[in-house]
Amino acid sequence: MKLLNKAIVVTLLLVVTGCSGDKSDGPIVIKFPHVTAPATPKGKAAERFRTMVAERLGGRVIIEVYPSSQLMNDDDSLDALAFGEIQMIAVSLSKFDRLTKKFQVFDLPFLFQDLNAVERFQASPEGLTLLSSMSDRGLLGLSYWHNGMKQFGGPVPMRSPDDAKGLKFRIMESDVLQEQILQIGGNPQKMAFGEVYQALQTGAVDAQENTWSNIYSSKFYEVQPYLTETNHGYLGYLVTVNPSFWGSLPEDIRLELETILAEVTTWANEQSALINGEGRDKILASGASEVVELGVEEIDLWRATMRPVWSKFERDIGSELIGAAQRSQPD
Numbered sequence: 630m631k632l633l634n635k636a637i638v639v640t641l642l643l644v645v646t647g648c649s650g651d652k653s654d655g656p657i658v659i660k661f662p663h664v665t666a667p668a669t670p671k672g673k674a675a676e677r678f679r680t681m682v683a684e685r686l687g688g689r690v691i692i693e694v695y696p697s698s699q700l701m702n703d704d705d706s707l708d709a710l711a712f713g714e715i716q717m718i719a720v721s722l723s724k725f726d727r728l729t730k731k732f733q734v735f736d737l738p739f740l741f742q743d744l745n746a747v748e749r750f751q752a753s754p755e756g757l758t759l760l761s762s763m764s765d766r767g768l769l770g771l772s773y774w775h776n777g778m779k780q781f782g783g784p785v786p787m788r789s790p791d792d793a794k795g796l797k798f799r800i801m802e803s804d805v806l807q808e809q810i811l812q813i814g815g816n817p818q819k820m821a822f823g824e825v826y827q828a829l830q831t832g833a834v835d836a837q838e839n840t841w842s843n844i845y846s847s848k849f850y851e852v853q854p855y856l857t858e859t860n861h862g863y864l865g866y867l868v869t870v871n872p873s874f875w876g877s878l879p880e881d882i883r884l885e886l887e888t889i890l891a892e893v894t895t896w897a898n899e900q901s902a903l904i905n906g907e908g909r910d911k912i913l914a915s916g917a918s919e920v921v922e923l924g925v926e927e928i929d930l931w932r933a934t935m936r937p938v939w940s941k942f943e944r945d946i947g948s949e950l951i952g953a954a955q956r957s958q959p960d
């Protein structure tokens with residue numbers, strides 16, 4: 630069933646059966662599956678949310694966190710949330726591509742200089758408007774969580790875009806990322822996160838892009854002799870609920886959950902750079918993979934080679950959104 634139809638069906642079911650968050654006969658259970666390891670920025674944030682809810686809502690709400698694609702992959706979780714089978718997700722912003730093109734702004738290569746710039750954009754009126762932009766599809770964004778900036782890994786040091794020519798790159802489910810890889814002469818393959826390690830190990834793909842914390846915790850560095858530090862793009866999450874479910878919660882509970890989530894978000898977004906730095910250090914210490922650092926001119930060449938991606942998606946994303954993101958850069 631198409632996602633929109635599912636969302637309509639689940640809304641009807643919630644109304645007809647009275648199946649809502651307002652259950653007087655037991656705690657409200659919020660199933661929260663995600664795909665990364667527990668020791669990642671998202672894994673730690675989800676776990677902190679779980680423990681703070683247990684402490685502050687005294688058994689009235691139970692958060693069940695399922696890390697490492699244990700319950701389902703991200704693509705399936707988008708459907709499951711809209712259908713009311715699970716109650717919370719924190720899927721990478723790139724993966725909303727099939728629902729709206731607006732979130733593709735986060736995938737534009739070299740748009741954000743650093744996480745502070747991302748944070749300023751997310752807190753801007755344009756960034757905040759995006760949170761509710763998919764409500765009619767059964768998805769309501771509550772908060773943005775950072776992972777970090779992405780790096781390239783592959784069988785060769787990628788000092789220049791020429792080094793990427795002909796390589797098969799695993800990418801997330803995003804048309805902008807697909808175009809980004811085409812611009813550098815690579816062959817993009819959309820693939821679920823849980824399949825990447827094996828695909829690299831067996832040679833089904835040659836290369837990938839991800840953050841230090843994901844590359845470390847999912848052991849991609851063990852099957853990638855070279856990791857090139859490009860910081861060419863942002864990877865972050867939208868903490869998302871089903872608006873029908875969320876609206877059905879008793880008001881005091883909903884408000885407390887939102888307060889806790891805001892506190893967790895502040896904590897998690899302060900931690901993310903640290904966790905990525907630790908991942909990078911541990912990869913270096915392992916000696917399993919070489920970290921290739923680039924000079925300013927080398928980075929400039931990557932930036933210039935990928936820049937045509939912007940104009941290809943400007944109409945879909947909207948120039949006002951891209952403009953707001955650009956205004957969030959440091960002076």
Ligand code: LMR
Nearest residue numbers: 664665721776801822839
């Ligand atoms: C990926 O698929 O590479 C990421 O979305 C994984 C994650 O959730 O950080």
